[in-house]
Amino acid sequence: MNTNYLDLLAEKYDSEEKVVTEIINLEAILNLPKGTEHFVSDLHGEYHAFQHVLRNGSGKVKEKITDIFKDTMSKEEIDEFATLVYYPEDKLKIMKNKFNSQEELHQWYKQVICDMITLIPYASSKYSRSKLRKALPEQFVYVIEELLYKSDKYSNKKSYYEQILQQIIALGQSEKLITGLSYTIQRLIVDHLHVVGDIYDRGPDPDKIMDTLINYHSVDIQWGNHDVLWLGAFSGSKVCLANIIRICARYDNLDIIEDVYGINLRPLMTLAEKYYNDNPPFRPKEHRDKPLSEDESLQITKIHQAIAIIQFKLESSIIKRRPFFNMSERLLLEKVDYERNEVTVYGRTYALENTCFATIDHNDPARLLDEEDEVINKLLLSVQHSEKLARHMKFLIKKGSLYLRYNGNLLIHGCIPLNEEGQLEQMEIEGNVYKGRALLDQFEAYLRYAFSKRSQTDDLATDMVWYLWTGEYSSLFGKRAMTTFERYFIADKQSHKEQKNPYYYLRENEDICRSILKEFDLDPDQGHIINGHTPVKEINGENPIKANGKMIVIDGGFSKAYQSTTGIAGYTLLYNSFGMQLVAHKQFNSKEDVIHNGADVLSVKRVVDKELERKKVRETNVGQKLQGEIDMLTKLMEYRYMD
Known part of the structure; x- marks a missing residue:
């Protein structure tokens, strides 16, 4: 061991008695029962339910x-x-x-x-x-x-x-x-909290959730696709920025952008007023507790259209400059017949309705107008100079990762991309082929690089962050294509369907889950995959515990937008020294209902896995760290205090 490090350590433990006392203390802690881990996922801005x-x-x-x-x-x-x-x-x-x-x-x-x-x-x-x-x-x-x-x-x-x-x-x-x-x-x-992705979008208060997490005593985060979108916007991705504004407009949450994070939307409003009118598919989803006036609804509808068209143009540019993304079929602005008002998608032609193509050059559909270019650049500047957003994004990057190996389990928001045979999907990036854990490590490396070089825009790193949001082999998206364009402009709902990665039906198979655990160097006999991202439709009898307990899906729908299809308001998971319990939650009405009426929101607890022997700190990630400290202190004893 490096003697310089031992000399530094000796400054803190400057006597044999101090070293001995600390070794005794740490060894004793290793024999305590492991603390309780609490897993939550897909919070989507629902601060009060999360609280x-x-x-x-x-x-x-x-x-x-x-x-x-x-x-x-x-x-x-x-x-x-x-x-x-x-x-x-x-x-x-x-x-x-x-x-x-x-x-x-x-x-x-x-x-x-x-x-x-x-x-x-x-x-x-x-x-x-x-x-x-x-x-x-x-x-x-x-x-x-x-x-x-x-x-x-x-x-x-x-x-x-x-x-x-x-x-x-x-x-x-x-x-x-x-x-x-x-x-x-x-x-x-609760000793430690895991947030298995998607703090942002849809709900009204993601900023309050972030403030809570920043002040929480022990937490880690596995980024979800919506979290990566916000990280991407802060890191310089204009297309990620366009997406977050579009989603906030869709769910009537623009005050998060403007009032909470202080991002100036005035230039976008001016552009929207100039080129757009009312348009039914772009009207915001209204909150039951926050009715909009007709003027407010119309203004958001115009903003929604303006930013959506900017988004589609920016996406087209990325698809063209990154042919290895294999997304040429998504160059939909170029596939539109503007005379006939039709579009051809995957070989089938559809009529278009409710179009808003006033700013599109039919000869060069991906070209931004000078006004649009100016607007998105001003928005990006405002985003990157928001103090509050900077604090939240820096915490998200510090505490977050695409996946986490923790106490023998694999925590991941979305999926491990697989083909129909259950083999790991491969993606070629700059001449190198990646799959499984190596592919996720590569995605994370690009995201962290983009975050560290926030002045760079339209480079490979920021484009890769967008790919995480929408790409076929993204571990966060988990579908073949995102049909946002079709949902706005094509009436035929067959065109809206998004084909999921085979992972989402193969994860019912215990052998598949075991092979994934092995890919991440985890024990398939002891480990579990803990997953978010896809709401569990318990109302239809879907079971969140899959593959003989090897797969646990804990997105049951915190987001109110999903609760009509899930039938519940989310799952959470508890893992203490005795084993794992899955908890289903009823819909959370209000804090006042709990305070005045004692109306808690729990329903059935299900035992996922029971430990044969009570698990101790020694067998955990924390225990490994403590053992490392004991080893160093033992070396210090030998180096400084023993003949």
Whole structure:
């Protein structure tokens, strides 16, 4: 081992006793049960539903409360206590008005604090005391530790503990302490969060989800196709930028672009007003809780058309300059007969309707007007100078990856591209052929390069990011072609169908899943593939647990746009030292419904896999890291402190 590194390490551990103490500590931690992992996917801007699932730990918070208090609390009391832990600030406001006197309120404060102090040791029983201390509210650490570790074996401290509680109440700190304890409990229930893709698009508050994740104690992200679109736009891809604005217009979420991230849409509005009129397929999908005026709807409809046409033109240019993308069939603007108002797609001719081709040069359909070019350049400049967007995208690139090998499982948002025989699909990039894990590594390398060279546009890296959004061999798209153009302009719904990669029916096959796990150097006997991206239509009897438990699909539809076809509001997955549980969620109505009525959103829990022996930290990714630290400290002992 490099002696310079050992010398640096010795500056921190500058005595034999410190080294020995740390080795003992780390070795002990390796023998603790592994912490609970919480998997969520396809959040799509649904901040309030996500917050609730995060706060209740997909039911784990109430489960712990029930374990401890089932003999001393009624079901209604357990529900009320759980709601207090989920939403302490809101619930405390309600409870303050519930009591007839200050004395009753103070007695309630005292009881709640005692109950939380009782719950915390159970919730933290898998952790070291040091880790628990880090989870406690900083301003109350001393007080809480005194109450947590109280011992009155000899009846000497009874009045001491009573006085602590009395002073908390007398000094007006009860609500702050209860709030702090509530968030401590939430944090202790879940050790690590995995977000298996698609934070962005469709829903109204992806920025709030990002702020939550930035402040979360332990998280990783596997990028989804919509996340990559936002990363691409920030990295300099004009076509990715056009796509995110088009999707925001479609779902009436342009305020995310303009109000949240401060991106100036005025030039685009001016262009839209000049060239476009009302057009039914481009009208925004209205939110039930946010009705639009006729003028607002018309303005969004015009913007929607303007950015869609810019998108189609930019896509055509990429397809032409990257022939190895094999997307020439998607040069649809060139396949339009503008005289007959028809288009030929995959050898079949369709009539066009609701067209908006005012800015298209029939002799050179991919050419942007000078005005369009100016608009997209101004938008890109605004995107790349948004402080808030920069903070979110930098976090997304830092914590994210296309796939993750974690504790023996493979986490991936979309798919591993396969052919009909179940073999890995191959893609040639600049003369080299890639497939499977190597192909995903190549995609990620291009994305990270594009992000690091944000001043470069229209280069191979930014074009590859767009390919991740829409390409046939993309692990995030997973279809043969994206039929956006057809959905806008062709009435025949047969033309709208998007053929999925064979992965999506082959993943029902256990042997296929085992071969994928092997491709990623994971044990097929122990590992699972945890997948998002495609909503599970439970309403039609589809099972999210596939291939004899080797494949678990956890996109059940957080997005309200999918819930009518899925029948539920999303799946989440829990993986603790005893095994895996899949949790289905009912539709989340509102935080107020939970606070006032105790209306939780869980339904059935299903055991996916039960550990034969309780899994320890030693067997996890964290354990591998800790073992590496132990090995280094052992080397330091030999180097510095042993004869």
